[in-house]
Amino acid sequence: MRTDDDRPRTPDRRWAGSDFQDPPRTGGGVALCGACHAAGRCRLGVQRERLDDTGNAWFHVTCPRDQEGGPNVAHGGWTAAVMDECLGHVPLLNRTLSVTAELSVSFVKPVPVDRPVQVRAWVDRREGSRWYIAGEMSLLPGGAVLARASGIWVARDPGHFDRHEKWLAQQDSAGSP
Numbered sequence: 001m002r003t004d005d006d007r008p009r010t011p012d013r014r015w016a017g018s019d020f021q022d023p024p025r026t027g028g029g030v031a032l033c034g035a036c037h038a039a040g041r042c043r044l045g046v047q048r049e050r051l052d053d054t055g056n057a058w059f060h061v062t063c064p065r066d067q068e069g070g071p072n073v074a075h076g077g078w079t080a081a082v083m084d085e086c087l088g089h090v091p092l093l094n095r096t097l098s099v100t101a102e103l104s105v106s107f108v109k110p111v112p113v114d115r116p117v118q119v120r121a122w123v124d125r126r127e128g129s130r131w132y133i134a135g136e137m138s139l140l141p142g143g144a145v146l147a148r149a150s151g152i153w154v155a156r157d158p159g160h161f162d163r164h165e166k167w168l169a170q171q172d173s174a175g176s177p
């Protein structure tokens with residue numbers, strides 16, 4: 001009987017012909033990752049995104065109730081994931097595929113669930129293939145800062161995921177230690 005562990009690992013047809021630099025987007029302009037494409041929405045609660053003409057990227061986000069940690073506040077993992085997602089969309093909004101190499105998050109205040117918050121993200125600088133990106137999450141409508149993040153995203157060519165599949169197959173064929 002086939003199990004999840006021996007399913008074929010080649011990317012399925014959702015990615016066929018994709019250049020990974022122009023992923024599917026929601027009506028609110030939100031770029032969708034693989035699992036969220038299947039769900040038809042960003043499961044983290046990112047509802048709108050846009051890049052303005054000064055280089056700032058703006059995101060409207062609501063923490064879903066199923067990401068609650070303490071009473072009525074977000075799990076810290078949700079906050080970190082949203083900052084990874086939003087900051088990682090900045091290269092995509094500039095038509096560049098990248099992956100997160102480093103991410104640092106400061107949790108300034110608890111993030112309320114079921115209440116819209118805003119994330120602003122921007123490029124601090126670029127060096128070689130590295131994008132140094134920062135951002136902050138703030139409460140609406142007052143603008144109190146809830147979280148700050150910064151990190152490094154590394155630009156990748158579209159062969160990144162194929163190379164990973166080959167690397168993984170090599171690991172598997174090497175057998176257990």
Ligand SMILES: CCCCCCCCCCCC(=O)SCCNC(=O)CCNC(=O)[C@H](O)C(C)(C)COP(=O)(O)OP(=O)(O)OC[C@H]1O[C@@H](n2cnc3c(N)ncnc32)[C@H](O)[C@@H]1OP(=O)(O)O
Binds near residue numbers: 034101129
């Ligand atoms: C698809 C549509 C979805 C659509 C929508 C989805 C959007 C999702 C947004 C969230 C993004 C993610 O979570 S991505 C998922 C989480 N991240 C990952 O899976 C990444 C896993 N790590 C890796 O693949 C690798 O370690 C890399 C690519 C980061 C680095 O690989 P590498 O083999 O070392 O690459 P290499 O060519 O030697 O180095 C490239 C450049 O990166 C620098 N570099 C390498 N590692 C690091 C590091 N830890 N911190 C800083 N810089 C580093 C090197 O100095 C070099 O700079 P220079 O000399 O070129 O200047």
